[in-house]
Amino acid sequence: MRIRSLLTFITAGVIGLAASSAYADLLADIKSKGEIVVGVLGTDEPNSFVDPKTREFIGYEVDIATAIADKLGVKPVFKQLAVAARIPEIQQGRVDLLAASLTHNKERESQVDFSLTTFVTGQKVLVKKDGGIENVADLTGKKVLTVKGGTQEPNIRKAVPNVDVVTFETTQQAFLALQQGKGVGYVNDEASLLNDHAKLGDAKKNYRILPQNISVEPLALGIKKGEASLKAAVDGVLRELEASGEAEKIFFKWYGPDTRLQFQSRDFKIDSDKIEG
Amino acid sequence: MLPNRAARQSCMPDFDPALVLAGPYHDLLVSGLKLSLQLLAITFVLSLPLATIVALLRLSPLRALRWFGCAYVESIRNVPLLAHMLFWYFGAPELYPESVKHWLYAMNIEAISAVIALTLYTSAFMSEDIRSGIRAVPAVQFEAGRAMGFGFLATMRLVILPQATRVTVPPLISQTLNLWKGTSIATVIGVSELMYQAAQVESASFRSFEAFVFATLAYLSVSLLITGAASWYQHRYPVRPT
Amino acid sequence: MIELIDTYWLFFLVGQYPNGPLGGLSLTLILASLGLVLALPLGLLLGIARVSPFAALRWPVTAVIFVVRGTPLLMVVFWAYFSLPVLTGHKTDQFTTMLVALVVFDAVYLAEIVRAGIKSLPAGQMECARSLGLSWLGAMRLVVLPQALRHMLPSLVNQFVSTIKETSLGYIIGLTEVSFIAAQINTQVFTMPMQVYLILGLTYFTLCFGLSRFAYWLDRRFNRGASIRVAA
Numbered sequence: 021m022r023i024r025s026l027l028t029f030i031t032a033g034v035i036g037l038a039a040s041s042a043y044a045d046l047l048a049d050i051k052s053k054g055e056i057v058v059g060v061l062g063t064d065e066p067n068s069f070v071d072p073k074t075r076e077f078i079g080y081e082v083d084i085a086t087a088i089a090d091k092l093g094v095k096p097v098f099k100q101l102a103v104a105a106r107i108p109e110i111q112q113g114r115v116d117l118l119a120a121s122l123t124h125n126k127e128r129e130s131q132v133d134f135s136l137t138t139f140v141t142g143q144k145v146l147v148k149k150d151g152g153i154e155n156v157a158d159l160t161g162k163k164v165l166t167v168k169g170g171t172q173e174p175n176i177r178k179a180v181p182n183v184d185v186v187t188f189e190t191t192q193q194a195f196l197a198l199q200q201g202k203g204v205g206y207v208n209d210e211a212s213l214l215n216d217h218a219k220l221g222d223a224k225k226n227y228r229i230l231p232q233n234i235s236v237e238p239l240a241l242g243i244k245k246g247e248a249s250l251k252a253a254v255d256g257v258l259r260e261l262e263a264s265g266e267a268e269k270i271f272f273k274w275y276g277p278d279t280r281l282q283f284q285s286r287d288f289k290i291d292s293d294k295i296e297g
Numbered sequence: 298m299l300p301n302r303a304a305r306q307s308c309m310p311d312f313d314p315a316l317v318l319a320g321p322y323h324d325l326l327v328s329g330l331k332l333s334l335q336l337l338a339i340t341f342v343l344s345l346p347l348a349t350i351v352a353l354l355r356l357s358p359l360r361a362l363r364w365f366g367c368a369y370v371e372s373i374r375n376v377p378l379l380a381h382m383l384f385w386y387f388g389a390p391e392l393y394p395e396s397v398k399h400w401l402y403a404m405n406i407e408a409i410s411a412v413i414a415l416t417l418y419t420s421a422f423m424s425e426d427i428r429s430g431i432r433a434v435p436a437v438q439f440e441a442g443r444a445m446g447f448g449f450l451a452t453m454r455l456v457i458l459p460q461a462t463r464v465t466v467p468p469l470i471s472q473t474l475n476l477w478k479g480t481s482i483a484t485v486i487g488v489s490e491l492m493y494q495a496a497q498v499e500s501a502s503f504r505s506f507e508a509f510v511f512a513t514l515a516y517l518s519v520s521l522l523i524t525g526a527a528s529w530y531q532h533r534y535p536v537r538p539t
Numbered sequence: 540m541i542e543l544i545d546t547y548w549l550f551f552l553v554g555q556y557p558n559g560p561l562g563g564l565s566l567t568l569i570l571a572s573l574g575l576v577l578a579l580p581l582g583l584l585l586g587i588a589r590v591s592p593f594a595a596l597r598w599p600v601t602a603v604i605f606v607v608r609g610t611p612l613l614m615v616v617f618w619a620y621f622s623l624p625v626l627t628g629h630k631t632d633q634f635t636t637m638l639v640a641l642v643v644f645d646a647v648y649l650a651e652i653v654r655a656g657i658k659s660l661p662a663g664q665m666e667c668a669r670s671l672g673l674s675w676l677g678a679m680r681l682v683v684l685p686q687a688l689r690h691m692l693p694s695l696v697n698q699f700v701s702t703i704k705e706t707s708l709g710y711i712i713g714l715t716e717v718s719f720i721a722a723q724i725n726t727q728v729f730t731m732p733m734q735v736y737l738i739l740g741l742t743y744f745t746l747c748f749g750l751s752r753f754a755y756w757l758d759r760r761f762n763r764g765a766s767i768r769v770a771a
Contacts, residue, residue: 063726070723072546075555098559099632102713104500108621114630131503165487169500186407186487187497189711192726193387197487200390201402219729375747376740377704379718387725388736474609481611485711492613505621513614520609 047250050116055095058085059115059242062100063190065215066274066281067121080274081119084138084258085241087266088117091257102189104169107131110242117254118242121209123171124295125237133251135241136258137295140288141209142233143175146195146217149226151204156232159183163203165194171237172207179234192216199223205230209237211275218280238295255293262290313504317511322498326508329494330515336408336480336490337519340415341473347416348423353453355428366424373421378482381418386410386486411483411490419476423469430465431457463536470527477519491515540734547724551738554715562715564742570634570716571703574641575695581642582649587679589654600650607647613708616640620712633714637706645702652694656687689761696754700747707743717742 050056060068060077068079077098089096101109101120109115110132124134145164147153153162159180166172168187176183188194191208195216198206208216213229220227243251261267267290275283317323354366373381386407390398401409434457442452484493491512498508554562561569588600607615619640623631631639660683668678710718721739725732 063723070550070555070727072550072727074558075550076558077555100713100715102711104496105713107500107503108505112624112630114624114632168496174501186489187493188487189485190722190726192729193722196387196726196729196732200387201398202406371748371751372744375700375704375751376743377707377718379707379710380736380740380743383718383722384736384740388733391733478609478611481613482708484613492611505617509614509617509621513610513618516611516614517606517609524605524609 045249046113046116046244046247047253050094050250051092053094055097056085056089056092056117057097057099057115058089059101059106059109059118059120060085060098061103061120061190062098063192064121064212065219066279067212068098068119080139080270081121083270083273084261084267085117085119087261087270088241088254088257091260092253102169103167103191104189106169106242110244113244116244116250120242121170121212121239122242123237124240124293125171126295131245133243133245133247134293135243135251135254136290136293137238137240137288138258138290139211139239141211141237141239143172143207143235143237144210144213144233145176145205145207145230146198146213146227147205147230148198148201149228153204153230156180156230156234159205162205164205164207165197165203166207167191167194171235172209175235176207207234209239211281214281240293258290313507314510316502316504317498317507322502322504322508325494325498326491326511326515329489329491329512332408332488333477333480333490333492334519336411336415336483336488337473337477339412340419340476340480343412343416344420344423344476345469347420348427351420351424352427352431353450355424356431358449370421370424373417374425378414378418378479379485381414382411382482382486385414407483407486407488410486411480411488415476415479415483418479419472422475423472426468426472427461427465430461430468433464434460463534466530466534467527470523470530474520474523477523478516481516540731543724543728543731543734544738547728550724551717551720551742554720560715563720564717566634566714567703567706567716568746570637570641570706570709570714571699574638574645574706575699575702577638578642578645578649579695581646583653583684585646585650586653586657587684589650590657592675604647604650607643612640612644612705613711615644616708616712619643633709633712636712637709637714637716641702641705644705645698648698648701649695652691652698653687656691656694657683659690660686692761693754693758696750696757700750700754703747703750704743 060079060081062068062070062077064079064081066079067081068077070076071078077100082098085098086096099109099115101115101118103120106118106120106122107128110118118132122128122132122134124137128134145153145156145159153159156179159176160182161184163184163186164176164180165186165188166176168189173185173187176185186194186197186203188197191212194208195206197203199220206213206216210229210233217224217227217229241254243254258267261270268286271286272283273279275281275286277284317326351366351369354362355370357363357366389410390401390406393401431453438456438460439452442456443449447455480490481492483490484496487493489497495508495512499505502508550563552563553565554560556562556565585600585604588596589604591597616637620636623636623639657679664682664686665678668682669675673681706716707718709716710722713719715723718739721735725735728735
């Protein structure tokens with residue numbers, strides 16, 4: 021009996037995930053609760069990571085999400101997610117907003133809605149200099165490491181059809197595996213790769229980032245499909261942040277010349293939710 | 298129950314078993330199942346002799362050997378398999394000399410680390426079953442063997458182990474079932490076994506339900522075979538009253 | 540190594556608390572305790588159903604037990620993750636997901652411990668109670684269970700050890716229990732994977748070894764040799 025009703029429920033629900041929204045409007049719900057649950061990766065410096073001193077989440081995406089929560093007049097509550105769990109979490113309504121290095125692409129548009137693009141980065145490959153890999157094509161037949169459930173894996177497979185890909189729960193485990201020599205390359209968003217590369221300290225000189233982009237990734241905040249008023253509110257705040265210069269300030273705080281990433285300029289604006297198809 | 302049935306019917310077109318019964322997703326899942334079965338077979342073959350050795354250490358007349366056997370079992374049994382996997386994949390290779398590292402990394406290091414972790418873990422549990430099996434044989438049997446002039450190992454091999462087998466096999470099969478389920482944890486260190494491939498299919502197709510149904514049924518079928526083997530053995534070779 | 544412990548010990552023990560959700564070792568312990576405590580009544584019911592004379596009860600329960608035992612816990616966790624929001628109509632967090640999966644998984648193992656505990660009593664106990672005019676359930680409650688439960692105590696402590704180890708799977712669904720925190724520390728420190736995982740292993744060992752010695756002591760004290768062995 022238990023198992024049968026369980027199965028019925030599962031068949032009824034899991035497949036039709038979208039069917040079960042108990043409330044009329046997520047934005048109204050967030051405002052009445054007084055808090056917005058934001059899904060972050062927490063292992064993705066400088067976008068979201070744990071400050072060892074305060075043990076709180078900090079980073080570029082954390083600041084953007086906090087700014088949005090402030091403007092909406094609610095408290096941000098951060099929830100750490102695995103890369104692969106991001107889309108199921110937003111679909112099932114376990115988080116209200118995703119600020120988790122989420123790539124905006126056509127395939128995902130049927131699953132989630134995206135805010136204005138909040139960051140643009142290429143995806144590249146970090147290799148050891150003595151590995152004999154000079155360009156992306158050299159990766160044919162070689163073992164490449166990356167994170168599970170992101171766009172990195174499909175993109176590298178598209179760029180190098182015969183590559184052997186091994187994936188992990190977090191980008192940092194893939195990076196660790198590269199360091200230990202368990203593969204010849206590590207694929208990630210360029211912004212994160214630069215940070216990882218800088219993190220190596222003295223060993224930095226033994227590694228290099230292949231110049232070729234395997235793709236260009238517009239990153240955006242993820243919103244549950246069909247929550248038009250929340251999307252309008254989030255986009256509104258993002259436009260305000262851009263207009264007031266606040267968005268640029270946050271960018272330079274985490275990526276600017278004083279950080280180990282040392283970006284001199286910001287070559288995107290938060291002004292569109294359209295992507296090239 | 299009725300409203301649910303209505304909901305289920307309205308969702309029914311969504312459930313598409315064909316997705317995992319043929320095509321690229323099917324191939325992924327089947328390759329995962331194959332690798333899981335390989336992990337099971339290799340670990341089983343390695344664990345059994347190792348477990349026997351540890352069981353004998355624990356029963357040996359030498360105190361130091363007994364202590365060593367005990368330390369092996371306790372230190373492994375009391376740490377989760379997941380931590381073993383993480384340790385053998387991410388932690389332990391730091392200790393190996395460069396040449397060993399290169400040699401290992403040229404192979405499927407993910408699967409090798411998983412086999413090491415699974416073998417150590419499984420053999421610690423199996424050795425306890427073997428030990429209790431041996432202890433179930435009355436002490437006079439051992440004494441009789443020694444009295445006839447056999448050494449410790451010869452008595453074990455010729456007198457005790459054959460009798461202990463009947464008592465030991467059913468719990469060993471049950472450990473094999475645990476081993477089979479344990480192979481799923483190898484997904485955390487990037488071994489492309491069944492669980493890993495189910496997650497792959499899920500993130501590529503957004504069809505978690507089909508992928509998980511396939512994986513669950515595959516795990517259950519193999520478990521059914523293993524449990525079936527246990528009942529067959531108990532029926533065919535019952536423990537003889539002593 | 541000292542610096543590692545010095546920087547991260549609090550994170551390891553309590554996660555982000557009080558600046559965020561409770562995590563780390565405390566979460567592992569809370570999860571394991573709650574899991575076992577909630578699984579107990581369910582396991583008792585399933586175990587009694589397993590030995591009951593009513594086939595209509597015995598067979599479906601046996602089937603459920605078989606299905607859960609034949610499925611990896613990780614799979615049970617995934618099913619809980621996807622089906623709970625539908626079953627309850629609430630957004631369930633990682634903690635509840637893991638807790639429900641643990642309760643279901645543990646209850647099934649406890650059912651086998653209960654069954655073995657009941658079976659270990661001489662059949663005469665049940666027969667005498669029935670001949671005194673007690674119903675089957677009455678005899679179970681008043682005569683059989685009180686004796687069987689005492690025999691089961693060591694097995695229960697061992698089950699607690701298993702539960703602690705099982706909570707480590709929360710790592711995979713992003714629950715911030717101690718293994719997850721260790722992995723996170725590892726990614727942040729980056730240069731000491733060996734030390735981080737060794738500390739994680741030692742932590743589990745200290746906890747579980749202590750408890751299994753306690754189980755052994757209980758076993759010696761209460762059962763004097765006539766203990767129940769259930770393959771874990």
